[in-house]
Amino acid sequence: MSSSSDADTDKKVIVPVENLRAFTERVIVKAGAKPAHAEALAELIVAADHRGHFSHGLNRLDYYADGIARGLNASDKEPEITKQGPSTALVNGNNCLGPVVGKMCIDLAIEKAKSTGVGWVCATGSNHFGISGWYSIRAMEQDMIGMAFCNSSPTMVHPRGKKRLLGTNPICVAAKGEGDDEFVLDMATTTVALGKVEVKHKLGEQIPMGWGVDADGKPSTDTGCILQSGGLHPLGGKEETSGYKGFGLGMMVELFCGVLSGSKFGTQLGKWTDAGFDSMANLGQCFVAIDPTAFAPGFQGRLSELIRQIKTSEPGEGHSELLVSGDPERAHIQLCQGLGGIPYHRSQIEFADGLADKYAVSRLMTA
Amino acid sequence: MSSSSDADTDKKVIVPVENLRAFTERVIVKAGAKPAHAEALAELIVAADHRGHFSHGLNRLDYYADGIARGLNASDKEPEITKQGPSTALVNGNNCLGPVVGKMCIDLAIEKAKSTGVGWVCATGSNHFGISGWYSIRAMEQDMIGMAFCNSSPTMVHPRGKKRLLGTNPICVAAKGEGDDEFVLDMATTTVALGKVEVKHKLGEQIPMGWGVDADGKPSTDTGCILQSGGLHPLGGKEETSGYKGFGLGMMVELFCGVLSGSKFGTQLGKWTDAGFDSMANLGQCFVAIDPTAFAPGFQGRLSELIRQIKTSEPGEGHSELLVSGDPERAHIQLCQGLGGIPYHRSQIEFADGLADKYAVSRLMTA
Numbered sequence: 001m002s003s004s005s006d007a008d009t010d011k012k013v014i015v016p017v018e019n020l021r022a023f024t025e026r027v028i029v030k031a032g033a034k035p036a037h038a039e040a041l042a043e044l045i046v047a048a049d050h051r052g053h054f055s056h057g058l059n060r061l062d063y064y065a066d067g068i069a070r071g072l073n074a075s076d077k078e079p080e081i082t083k084q085g086p087s088t089a090l091v092n093g094n095n096c097l098g099p100v101v102g103k104m105c106i107d108l109a110i111e112k113a114k115s116t117g118v119g120w121v122c123a124t125g126s127n128h129f130g131i132s133g134w135y136s137i138r139a140m141e142q143d144m145i146g147m148a149f150c151n152s153s154p155t156m157v158h159p160r161g162k163k164r165l166l167g168t169n170p171i172c173v174a175a176k177g178e179g180d181d182e183f184v185l186d187m188a189t190t191t192v193a194l195g196k197v198e199v200k201h202k203l204g205e206q207i208p209m210g211w212g213v214d215a216d217g218k219p220s221t222d223t224g225c226i227l228q229s230g231g232l233h234p235l236g237g238k239e240e241t242s243g244y245k246g247f248g249l250g251m252m253v254e255l256f257c258g259v260l261s262g263s264k265f266g267t268q269l270g271k272w273t274d275a276g277f278d279s280m281a282n283l284g285q286c287f288v289a290i291d292p293t294a295f296a297p298g299f300q301g302r303l304s305e306l307i308r309q310i311k312t313s314e315p316g317e318g319h320s321e322l323l324v325s326g327d328p329e330r331a332h333i334q335l336c337q338g339l340g341g342i343p344y345h346r347s348q349i350e351f352a353d354g355l356a357d358k359y360a361v362s363r364l365m366t367a
Numbered sequence: 368m369s370s371s372s373d374a375d376t377d378k379k380v381i382v383p384v385e386n387l388r389a390f391t392e393r394v395i396v397k398a399g400a401k402p403a404h405a406e407a408l409a410e411l412i413v414a415a416d417h418r419g420h421f422s423h424g425l426n427r428l429d430y431y432a433d434g435i436a437r438g439l440n441a442s443d444k445e446p447e448i449t450k451q452g453p454s455t456a457l458v459n460g461n462n463c464l465g466p467v468v469g470k471m472c473i474d475l476a477i478e479k480a481k482s483t484g485v486g487w488v489c490a491t492g493s494n495h496f497g498i499s500g501w502y503s504i505r506a507m508e509q510d511m512i513g514m515a516f517c518n519s520s521p522t523m524v525h526p527r528g529k530k531r532l533l534g535t536n537p538i539c540v541a542a543k544g545e546g547d548d549e550f551v552l553d554m555a556t557t558t559v560a561l562g563k564v565e566v567k568h569k570l571g572e573q574i575p576m577g578w579g580v581d582a583d584g585k586p587s588t589d590t591g592c593i594l595q596s597g598g599l600h601p602l603g604g605k606e607e608t609s610g611y612k613g614f615g616l617g618m619m620v621e622l623f624c625g626v627l628s629g630s631k632f633g634t635q636l637g638k639w640t641d642a643g644f645d646s647m648a649n650l651g652q653c654f655v656a657i658d659p660t661a662f663a664p665g666f667q668g669r670l671s672e673l674i675r676q677i678k679t680s681e682p683g684e685g686h687s688e689l690l691v692s693g694d695p696e697r698a699h700i701q702l703c704q705g706l707g708g709i710p711y712h713r714s715q716i717e718f719a720d721g722l723a724d725k726y727a728v729s730r731l732m733t734a
Contacts, residue, residue, distance in 0.1 A: 296629030
């Protein structure tokens, strides 16, 4: 629930969604990607910023372009199915861009779910795939329950340990109710994602206990220390508040990703830096689609009723409403619709202009 | 990780596993259950106490027997498949005992996974099914990844709310590595299960912040208040430590259970009391089996390597080792093996004797 629907949107620059899509494609094609791959990446980047997850959108375009330009990601290959059954597939991403691999995998899972009720597809040889929500939502848009999981560079510290052993290993589950009702859970299995600590560190702001630990594995509120020598708490925090459950969920994600697919996993994964991974990522990912019509009729009505139960429940002091997973992102999409595009800080536009100049393509068009 | 391997086991009474199994069957058959149903329940009860989850074993036998004796659970029916596809099934539990429904469902999921790679089975019309681990482990023992989910009476309070909206809604995932290596995650999506607060309340012991809230939804350490008028925090606790993620996971479980199956869900579920539910439970449950051989060869070796990465990592101050989900339960099973049976407090044996007298069956034989 980390949308950034700041009140000061009038100080921002508005970029129509189509302009962002076109700009992303220009950059990434110029960097060396195939048009179809650029299209997948552009869809992902647009979805991230549209949903308010700015850390995973335009902000990462430089990283993706650089991966293609430097040959760290394959630009001349396609992901391929190396094994499949009626409800399963193993896909070798062949080091293609993460969204290229992920889009193929979730579409394959949807196809299998339409035929057998469930599709469970694991990818090896993949790369950073941005927001997990984009994949699950593709399935949701076809009336499926969609799920996506990804392993990532070690940042999570065990409640009894001091070293980084697992990544932020996200879990995403999306499903549609009646009308506009949606449930889109898209969460790191750490208390917060690393980016949230980085933002607080840059702003010099205080963070609460429960986000991270120091180099000795002790709970800390020192953002510099958490980022440099410590790491992130699993969801639940320390042992007495059940941090071992968050760690167990992180392991579950690794089970579905690296362990099922044969990619790298756990501490084998390279260190993530601002410049990307320091070696070929070989990430593991997992994509699931479930067809609700294979079960009791009336799925969407029941999901809406569950959402209604929550949203009509009396809020506690200081709160005006109870949110359901995905609500902050929906609010951000509505904000964008009202503004006629995505609101960016000027610094982000300057960043995009720099990127345009670097790849000698025309700049991002603002409204 | 709530095993109870007390040091004072010599003050306890040892009950060989076979004796517990036979006693459970005697009581439940006398209460009116079919022998095959009694067998399923006995297996579950033995597994719970053997694994150290005493709140879900012999301790609950009175409740199960009472449900049969009073006709709250069906004793003359069988669960039935009402709809199925290659990888899915919807089962009507027909109000049979939870473990009778659950055993049929996980076995069906395993069968489907052997054929298509994945089996996803949802149950409606079910009852309390004890420890989720028992179902997942059945799948694990056949070299599958096993999963089990269950909805339950509202106890979880939304981070912005004050009312109980979701149950402790457990997630269980089990998989086998090489040799004795196992990963058995069996967790409530609340910070702790209700029983853990009840135990602390009875003992008059302090609990940490982060377990529950008062009637206004404010974090509280007052166990009486949490139990009577407040409720449980979702995993993650309050909003600043991402309690909305635990709430989202609770909703995900409800999506798989009540929403997919058509059982009761959310606030529709009856209140749980010591005497069981106050009306027909109509719980929803979900059972999944995934065949790792449908993916990359070497699954068990990789899982063992992941476990090794964690267990060989340096512990923080005050800790001797890092635990993996399921380790405390394995330690309890080893303790039982050394003792030649399950260690019980005398009060638990007296409780069993009372039950034996009530149903006029021979008493539980101790070692």
